[in-house]
Amino acid sequence: MRVRWHHVPILAAIAFSLCAFTVIRCEDRGQPAQRFADLIAARPPVDIEQFNNTIDVEAMNNDAFMDILWLRDHPNAKALPALQKVMQRYSTTTYIYGFASAQAIHAIDSEASRGLLERHLLSPSYSAAQSIGYAYHWDMNPALRNSFIEKYHLHNLSDSLSVTLTAKPAGKDVYQFTVTLTNTSATPFNILDRNIYIGDMLYFRHAASQSVHTASNGTEYRDSASSGGDNEVGDFARQFSTVRYRARRPDWILLKPGETHVFRIEAKCQSVADLEWQPSELSKDAEIVLGTKDIFYDIRKPGSYRVRALFEQRKLTPEQQNHEKIDNPWVGRVVSNAVEVQIQ
Numbered sequence: 105m106r107v108r109w110h111h112v113p114i115l116a117a118i119a120f121s122l123c124a125f126t127v128i129r130c131e132d133r134g135q136p137a138q139r140f141a142d143l144i145a146a147r148p149p150v151d152i153e154q155f156n157n158t159i160d161v162e163a164m165n166n167d168a169f170m171d172i173l174w175l176r177d178h179p180n181a182k183a184l185p186a187l188q189k190v191m192q193r194y195s196t197t198t199y200i201y202g203f204a205s206a207q208a209i210h211a212i213d214s215e216a217s218r219g220l221l222e223r224h225l226l227s228p229s230y231s232a233a234q235s236i237g238y239a240y241h242w243d244m245n246p247a248l249r250n251s252f253i254e255k256y257h258l259h260n261l262s263d264s265l266s267v268t269l270t271a272k273p274a275g276k277d278v279y280q281f282t283v284t285l286t287n288t289s290a291t292p293f294n295i296l297d298r299n300i301y302i303g304d305m306l307y308f309r310h311a312a313s314q315s316v317h318t319a320s321n322g323t324e325y326r327d328s329a330s331s332g333g334d335n336e337v338g339d340f341a342r343q344f345s346t347v348r349y350r351a352r353r354p355d356w357i358l359l360k361p362g363e364t365h366v367f368r369i370e371a372k373c374q375s376v377a378d379l380e381w382q383p384s385e386l387s388k389d390a391e392i393v394l395g396t397k398d399i400f401y402d403i404r405k406p407g408s409y410r411v412r413a414l415f416e417q418r419k420l421t422p423e424q425q426n427h428e429k430i431d432n433p434w435v436g437r438v439v440s441n442a443v444e445v446q447i448q
Contacts, residue, residue: 262436264289303399
């Protein structure tokens with residue numbers, strides 16, 4: 105049986121780093137893994153009234169989790185009270201129920217649901233990178249997923265740390281991205297020094313999703329993909345890890361006021377036909393991928409892409425902070441400016 109694997113970047117949310125890698129190849133072994141979309145489709149309809157009356161946020165289980173995903177794919181505003189309870193209980197944790205309820209609430213798309221997501225997701229307590237990873241892994245509708253990522257994840261929530269992103273060619277089919285963090289506060293703090301999976305800070309989206317068109321009558325309108333339209337252009341590129349690492353204690357960096365720390369990420373464009381192996385969940389129509397030393401981006405086709413960097417650290421528990429012996433770790437989420445890159 106093949107395990108359906110994925111990469112959920114949570115290094116900024118937990119107190120460890122990684123080293124001593126072993127390469128993992130995504131090859132078929134036995135029967136294909138079932139997709140969440142198929143599992144959800146095979147479930148009976150959720151009784152909304154019963155769901156609202158019986159949900160117990162302190163006793164969540166797999167059935168409750170799958171019911172939430174069913175409600176995501178069959179949105180109903182009447183389920184919002186129960187989904188709100190789940191969100192309030194789990195949005196500051198890394199349990200799957202908070203992430204699933206966020207997807208279901210987004211699908212409702214009402215004034216109440218949007219306000220609820222703004223309060224809980226636009227918070228440094230919410231793990232944006234992990235949430236984005238689950239949006240792919242649980243087969244969220246691509247149109248919903250695009251708007252979900254754009255509206256509630258790629259938002260800067262810090263005034264104490266800034267991030268800038270630059271990009272330039274670095275050889276044939278190679279691009280170098282530079283992520284620069286700057287302490288803009290008057291207080292020193294610590295950030296994790298990441299030397300692996302640093303590519304998961306980058307988010308690629310087809311630039312056409314941001315284009316503005318002018319109709320013959322002079323009216324301007326945005327490409328439907330920019331608002332989450334079910335359109336091929338405008339999709340965010342999924343990330344795949346290609347290397348697994350053993351855990352070790354992290355390295356921390358003290359950033360004094362005005363000091364900077366730089367991450368350099370080199371990525372190479374490759375034809376899918378030339379890959380030695382292919383991730384099992386690579387898009388069927390993918391022609392190219394962009395790869396770092398341990399991350400693939402499923403960009404699918406050549407074109408112009410808008411790229412942003414996201415860096416976050418969630419609050420450590422008292423036990424984690426005591427174990428790491430770290431004073432004043434930075435907490436927050438920062439998102440860079442967008443740079444446009446032509447990938448051939």
